[in-house]
Amino acid sequence: MPDDRTPDQVSDMPADRPAEIALNRALWAVVNERFTDAAAEDQWTRPEAVWGLFAVPERDLGVLGDVRGLDVVELACGTAYVSAWLTRAGARTVAVDLSGEQLATAARLQRRHGPAFPLVQGDAEHVPLASGCADLVVSEHGAAAWCDPAAWLPEAGRLLRPGGRLVFLTNSLLSALCVPADEGVAHERLLRGQREASKVRWPGGGVEFHPSHGDWVRLLRRSGFVVEALHELYAPADGHDHAFYEIVSADWATRWPAEELWVATRVTDDARHATRRPGG
Template identity: 85%
Template sequence: MPDGRADETALNRALWAVMNERFTDAAAEQLWARPEPVWGLFAVPERELGVLGDVRGLDVVELASGTAYFSAWLARAGARPVAVDLSGEQLATAHRLQRQHGPAFPLVQGDAEHVPLADGCADLVVSEHGAAAWCDPERWLPEAARLLRPGGRLVFLTNSHLSALCVPAEEGVAEEQLLRGQREAYKVQWPGGGVEFHPSHGDWVRLLRRAGFVVDALHELYAPPESDDHAFYEIVSADWARRWPAEELWVATLDAQATG
């Protein structure tokens, strides 16, 4: 890994140690206790989106899993997940909640750009507000492809490109105007935070195809009418997200011909 990217990764790791201490450790308790999967800041139910399908018996790798609540939901649905995250603090929270709530599944400390798992170990790779925002897509998408068996699926959620264009340069909540150029949003280093990636739709399609994927769907997620602002992740308000998509949920399949 080039020195510059190593420094960025270390910055993000340090940021998530602080985030875990201040916010996500407490929030994870509620997420682990949820009876069914939801997506994103405003908890859009998976049953309404139907992007995962039947996961029973599937080998799943969750990249940038954070406190691994999504892997817990998948395990309860019959999958065999492995949760991978860069932050030891986040994984410590996941381990505590495994003991408290169950079920047990492997927790692996590792970078989504360099995953310490074998080639072709997964039927499904998933990342919910993880790898897509915090990892270089030119690095983590080929890793996702490497982990998948031919015909396997990749499902990931990230901030909408539009929201990234509307957040002030000094951070804050998205406004009702464009505040940065489209190309500027590809890679953003926040003054008081980490380094994030917000490719355009065209960039995502190009990078997914280069890694061997066929794009199946792009779901733009809005805040439901009754939603309140997120408790701590304040990139968009609920009011903003009722008018414009706050998040993007991508679904892609690894092209069997591209891998074999």
């Protein structure tokens, strides 16, 4: 899947964005060392695909469908356990992530457990893969929170063939509104305005994006997508707090959605222009 973008397309980035990307890359090197490297093996060896902090089974949601024979790109894959699940299910998967440390963990787990699939170091805002290479683009707690949606959604649209699907998981907007300014676990009241949450730089490091639902729909439409579903994920009644990702407690997440799972379809160019409306 060679990269077919022009130099102008590759370099089109806000002036301050490279520094933010470097900050996030450094943060994920630390996260990989302290937490993810140890936890990734549990994910790689799961017998079935699940979603999010509280492991909601894919069989209960059915957002991926039958992936046998599909070309799949996972954006911001982390340790690439989702790609492992999809490859075992019969997909031809390429996993892309900015962090060399995370990809090194993925490579070790590939050798230990299989299956083998390409691991590509790259930014989801400027993916080094060819246009129209994928039937499915997926990202689980990766691109949606850590990448600028005005950049990575058009990239997902570029990668997909017409009729292809985008499935991505991110923190719920409500949880982002309830986390204190100095980080920590979500409270039971609003602590920031909705516009403030669209881009948050945490004091502990890292820049995240939490658009409103209206902004998600607008940006998806602008990137050539039609929204098919939005699943709000809760913790089960007997759920436990996540081992290290502590933005919400299990108790909080039994009352309010902790995460949002979006499903969208890439329309044809003709259909995209025919259905555009002012403000869409």
